[in-house]
Amino acid sequence: MSSSEPAVDDTLDTPFFLRWLTTAATSVSHEAARLTDLDSAIGDADHGTNMQRGFAAVAEALEKEPPGSPGATLILAGRQLISKVGGASGPLYGTLLRRAGKALGDAEQITPQQLADALRAGVDAVAQLGGAAPGDKTMLDALLPAVEALGGATGSFAAAGEAAEKGALATVPMLARKGRASYLGERSVGHQDPGATSSALLIAALAEAAR
Amino acid sequence: MKMLINVPETVVADALRGMAACHPELIVDVENRVIVRRDAPVEGKVGLVSGGGSGHEPLHGGFVGSGMLDAACPGEVFTSPVPDQMVRAAAAVDSGKGVLFIIKNYTGDVLNFDMAAELAEDEGIQVAKVLVNDDVAVTDSLYTAGRRGTGATLFVEKIAGAAAAEGAPLEQVESIARRVNELSRSFGVALSPCSTPSKGGPTFELPAGELELGVGIHGEPGRERRAMMTSHEIADYAVQVVVEDLRPENPVLLLVNGMGATPQLELYGFAAEVHRALGERQVAVARTLVGNYVTSLDMAGASITLCQVDEDLLRLWDAPVRTAGLRWGA
Numbered sequence: 001m002s003s004s005e006p007a008v009d010d011t012l013d014t015p016f017f018l019r020w021l022t023t024a025a026t027s028v029s030h031e032a033a034r035l036t037d038l039d040s041a042i043g044d045a046d047h048g049t050n051m052q053r054g055f056a057a058v059a060e061a062l063e064k065e066p067p068g069s070p071g072a073t074l075i076l077a078g079r080q081l082i083s084k085v086g087g088a089s090g091p092l093y094g095t096l097l098r099r100a101g102k103a104l105g106d107a108e109q110i111t112p113q114q115l116a117d118a119l120r121a122g123v124d125a126v127a128q129l130g131g132a133a134p135g136d137k138t139m140l141d142a143l144l145p146a147v148e149a150l151g152g153a154t155g156s157f158a159a160a161g162e163a164a165e166k167g168a169l170a171t172v173p174m175l176a177r178k179g180r181a182s183y184l185g186e187r188s189v190g191h192q193d194p195g196a197t198s199s200a201l202l203i204a205a206l207a208e209a210a211r
Numbered sequence: 212m213k214m215l216i217n218v219p220e221t222v223v224a225d226a227l228r229g230m231a232a233c234h235p236e237l238i239v240d241v242e243n244r245v246i247v248r249r250d251a252p253v254e255g256k257v258g259l260v261s262g263g264g265s266g267h268e269p270l271h272g273g274f275v276g277s278g279m280l281d282a283a284c285p286g287e288v289f290t291s292p293v294p295d296q297m298v299r300a301a302a303a304v305d306s307g308k309g310v311l312f313i314i315k316n317y318t319g320d321v322l323n324f325d326m327a328a329e330l331a332e333d334e335g336i337q338v339a340k341v342l343v344n345d346d347v348a349v350t351d352s353l354y355t356a357g358r359r360g361t362g363a364t365l366f367v368e369k370i371a372g373a374a375a376a377e378g379a380p381l382e383q384v385e386s387i388a389r390r391v392n393e394l395s396r397s398f399g400v401a402l403s404p405c406s407t408p409s410k411g412g413p414t415f416e417l418p419a420g421e422l423e424l425g426v427g428i429h430g431e432p433g434r435e436r437r438a439m440m441t442s443h444e445i446a447d448y449a450v451q452v453v454v455e456d457l458r459p460e461n462p463v464l465l466l467v468n469g470m471g472a473t474p475q476l477e478l479y480g481f482a483a484e485v486h487r488a489l490g491e492r493q494v495a496v497a498r499t500l501v502g503n504y505v506t507s508l509d510m511a512g513a514s515i516t517l518c519q520v521d522e523d524l525l526r527l528w529d530a531p532v533r534t535a536g537l538r539w540g541a
Contacts, residue, residue, distance in 0.1 A: 036409070050287065083295045184431065
């Protein structure tokens with residue numbers, strides 16, 4: 001853990017959230033080809049391109065009309081993803097950020113614990129929308145361990161990043177039960193889930209922004 | 212991989228500009244990605260809207276016109292459209308009689324259309340939804356997201372489109388669409404992978420001497436790989452699995468569909484084998500449609516779809532249709 005990591009009583013402001021999402025946009029852009037490759041193994045080879053397009057739109061919108069609060073930042077980002085991405089990723093990631101943003105309300109300063117709770121609300125909304133559970137080989141397998149790590153007693157952004165990365169790797173031996181990969185049944189085994197991978201990128205960007 | 216494109220990023224927009232130039236009977240909104248028949252909304256008629264990823268042409272934009280869809284929303288290549296497009300389409304075609312969303316069962320399509328239906332209803336548009344899930348290749352179980360929606364989409368769009376053109380109310384158009392889906396089953400075979408413009412090459416590997424049985428319309432794997440088979444053997448396999456699942460007692464509509472890179476010469480030869488295989492199983496064919504209708508970019512291969520019909524459904528199938536991709540009697 002970095003020494004400059006926000007402590008439990010630290011607060012996170014709007015610039016922190018802007019930094020998180022622009023970092024995520026850069027990271028998704030760098031990893032787009034890898035996401036698309038993962039998706040071509042068990043899906044339809046568009047995840048990287050779609051995420052790149054969506055997060056580029058997020059970065060552009062945040063620059064054009066910088067929101068006044070952390071909650072508004074996440075809501076604007078979520079709306080951009082829903083209206084630009086398409087596929088399953090658009091509604092799912094859009095819902096994750098929008099719901100988390102709504103949970104934050106219009107507070108200007110957020111504690112890490114409040115962010116953990118808001119992200120938990122977002123992840124719950126994703127689970128409900130996609131009808132998936134842990135172990136189904138979806139983005140939830142990275143997001144759930146991340147919010148648990150972040151919300152725990154010794155929670156930190158770095159721990160959340162590590163948990164998400166570990167969760168994404170853990171999808172390799174899983175049998176896909178939701179999304180397009182589920183149509184493959186047994187043949188989905190042995191491939192890392194592209195959605196869990198992009199989720200890990202998003203959480204890693206959070207840890208990066210906190211540094 | 213050589214493709215007749217400018218850059219991958221503008222492939223969909225470029226195709227839409229082409230549709231606009233070639234089909235003055237359509238209003239093609241290139242920026243917002245909505246294709247609407249020019250005379251929409253048609254007074255007193257239920258509006259039919261469908262959409263999905265691009266790369267399956269003529270599905271769905273090619274099926275916009277009188278007797279079929281009122282509007283279509285093309286997404287990025289193999290990616291579902293977004294709710295904004297669907298809401299825009301619904302608003303453009305609603306005459307006050309409501310709108311039916313025809314959705315192929317893919318997670319992205321379902322999620323986006325669900326969100327769009329809510330938004331459209333907020334705007335006072337009555338929306339009904341029908342899910343197409345005809346592909347028998349992948350097993351339906353408690354754990355999967357269900358069967359994929361493929362070739363039957365054409366049957367649903369055509370027959371529900373005819374019912375709407377006759378002035379049937381939303382509830383009835385919806386129930387006919389649902390019935391056509393329930394009476395339809397599909398199975399597809401790939402002889403080669405497809406290539407997406409953004410990837411610039413094949414999205415999966417298929418060795419020269421093998422074929423993929425039960426392939427999806429995005430090139431996603433299906434049941435199994437085997438050594439290359441003859442048209443006769445493929446027809447036997449495909450007809451067997453579809454008939455086993457559908458158990459038709461009535462005559463059927465038959466779609467012999469090319470995946471994009473298989474020529475008519477091969478498709479008609481395959482259609483002959485499919486007719487033979489159906490005949491051997493005492494399944495009567497009422498009508499056959501042969502061609503590239505629900506494609507997967509440059510994939511070689513074919514799918515068959517059967518729809519069991521009674522006199523009423525057959526009459527609606529035969530009703531006039533005038534679209535870029537399907538046209539008869541009008």
